[in-house]
Amino acid sequence: MVSIVGCGLTKLDRYYELSEKDLVSEAYKQLITKIKEYDQPDIVIVSSGYIDVLGKNILSSYKISSGLGLQNTKVMRIENGDNGGASILTAYSFIKSGVAKKVLLIGIDKFSDYPSKYVNEYLSYNLDNDYTYHVGITPHAYSALLMKRYMKKYNVDYEYFTKWPIKMHQNASENPLAYLKFKVDKNTVVNSQIVSDPLRIFDVGARADGASVVLVTADEVAKRYFDSPVKIDGIVGNIGAMNLSDPSLPSVAKARNELGDLPKRDVVYEIHDSYSIMAALEIEELKLAERGKGLDVVDSLDINLSGGLKARGYIGGGTAIYQLGEVFLHLTNQFKGKSANAEKGIILSNDDLGNTSYLAVLSR
Structure with a gap:
């Protein structure tokens, strides 16, 4: 099995005076002060969608490490748009394979x-660069359609769609790390x-600056770092273009069909609500409604x-790692905002328009 033994999360905000390395350093300090002992990881994976175009940064995994x-x-750095899954x-x-x-x-x-x-220009790089991007269509326009x-x-x-931002702002008002409190x-x-x-x-995820670090280990070494590690029971993923004619996210x-029925009780969900319409469709595709x-x-x-x-805020390709840290905190009773007494956590990570998706299942 695979375990999570610690995390560090920065508050999401606008940090004009800090670089990507500065933000990661702040999150990393939190991690190493929370775990029982610390030694260097076998592998470092940087999840970022835009550090090259917005940060003018190539070879970022080496520079950050x-x-x-x-x-x-x-x-290594993994670029998969906004989908850090x-x-x-x-x-x-x-x-799982024993490589690390x-x-x-x-x-x-x-x-x-x-x-x-300029940010919207770069976000449009996620669209088809042969056709869609060059005629000026943006992810915002797609979500409106x-x-x-x-x-x-x-x-x-x-x-009907106002229910989502009202609920999200209510939740964020209790979260000390949230961008829009x-x-x-x-x-x-x-x-x-x-x-x-x-x-x-108010239907659009609030792009912000922030960093998250999560230490993932093999079970046999997990308790060296934390007494109550959280298990990653599994993670699945799939692709499929979102359907405009019949609103759906294949x-x-x-991905959900690979996992089977998902629970509605004793579970905390973090989904990729890039837009209110995406939240609605994701909940339905997960068969929660x-x-x-x-x-x-x-x-x-x-x-x-x-x-x-x-x-709470939207840090692009870093979002799924942030969600992973948040669910870890929920399952270890450390989350500082509105919390759930849950036995399991489920993370849905996808890109802005749901063309690629990953589902991760965590448990105490």
């Missing part, structure tokens, strides 16, 4: 150094700025108690 004082270790799968596979006993996962992305105009199709198919109005009401959401009709600013459905009613069940689930990408 050496900045932490690490020597005699293997290093690939990094978790890689760490899990290294340990200790893997340090690092999640990092930084958005505040550029105006939104998906929302329109959903509204028509299920005969719901925009107020304030509550909102329906009137605020409905009257907020239109991004791409009907998508509004990649999530295929009927089609067209995904956001009607948010009060009955322990889901995105952190505030999610919407309000």
